[in-house]
Amino acid sequence: MHLLKNTIFLAFLLSVSLGLASCAGKATPRSSEDEGSYKRVQQEKQLLLENTFNKMESLVAQGVSPEKLYPYITDSSRFWMDTLEALAKTAPKEILEQRPFCEILAVVTYRLYERERLWKVPEDRMLSLVTGSNGVIQRAVNLKLGPFEVKNDRGSVGLATSSKVPIILFTWDGSSWKLDLVATMPLITKGLETIGVKKDWSNTKLVLYLLEKEYHYNYNNIDESLLEPVSTF
Numbered sequence: 001m002h003l004l005k006n007t008i009f010l011a012f013l014l015s016v017s018l019g020l021a022s023c024a025g026k027a028t029p030r031s032s033e034d035e036g037s038y039k040r041v042q043q044e045k046q047l048l049l050e051n052t053f054n055k056m057e058s059l060v061a062q063g064v065s066p067e068k069l070y071p072y073i074t075d076s077s078r079f080w081m082d083t084l085e086a087l088a089k090t091a092p093k094e095i096l097e098q099r100p101f102c103e104i105l106a107v108v109t110y111r112l113y114e115r116e117r118l119w120k121v122p123e124d125r126m127l128s129l130v131t132g133s134n135g136v137i138q139r140a141v142n143l144k145l146g147p148f149e150v151k152n153d154r155g156s157v158g159l160a161t162s163s164k165v166p167i168i169l170f171t172w173d174g175s176s177w178k179l180d181l182v183a184t185m186p187l188i189t190k191g192l193e194t195i196g197v198k199k200d201w202s203n204t205k206l207v208l209y210l211l212e213k214e215y216h217y218n219y220n221n222i223d224e225s226l227l228e229p230v231s232t233f
Helices: 006-013 032-062 066-072 075-090 101-116 125-131 136-141 181-199 203-215
Strands: 145-151 154-159 162-172 177-179
Touching (some): 032 066, 032 145, 032 154, 032 162, 032 177, 066 125, 075 101, 075 125, 075 181, 101 181, 101 203, 125 136, 136 162, 136 181, 145 162, 162 181
Antiparallel strands (some): 145 154, 154 162
16 A cells, blocks of 8 residues: 655654653562563564564565454554444545545545545455555555564564654464554554644545545545545445
């Protein structure tokens, strides 16, 4: 999914700023033995996170079918992809306008793919769109990333230039790491969203602007007609 060119993507992704909340109160001190055990567990989980991330990248590069990625995403992420696909097929403009920016971007791009018959998979198309070789997630992965970080049951990675600001989040399910698309997508698209804020544009207008910049040499009618379900459904 060529949502936006890498240079634009990087420029505005770097504008993301996340405040870190300070912990209230004092943590209960650990003994040196407990501290060592805790550190070993976190190191093991960090190594597993890196391995999981690399395995996902490998699968995407191989062009595997979307269902092969099920073991690597949270259940809530899979449900969200199904929800977005249903919105893409049925939601009128009035409903779409009420959704968050990242969802509108995914839905309208899905409709463009549908109208232009660009699909290469028969099912799980939204998941393919988001996680595929040219999807939003892969656009972020293709940038220079910083070190992986683990804090208890949360794993993350940020840009090398701002490694403490996460852009991809994982959740520990007790035995493995799962990509949390619900939490990750808004972080990745937050920088783009600031374009609309600066121009005082609605989210739908911003999405059409971004798609027009990306696709205007290839397809006509990237306009408000995409805010309605396309007629091929």
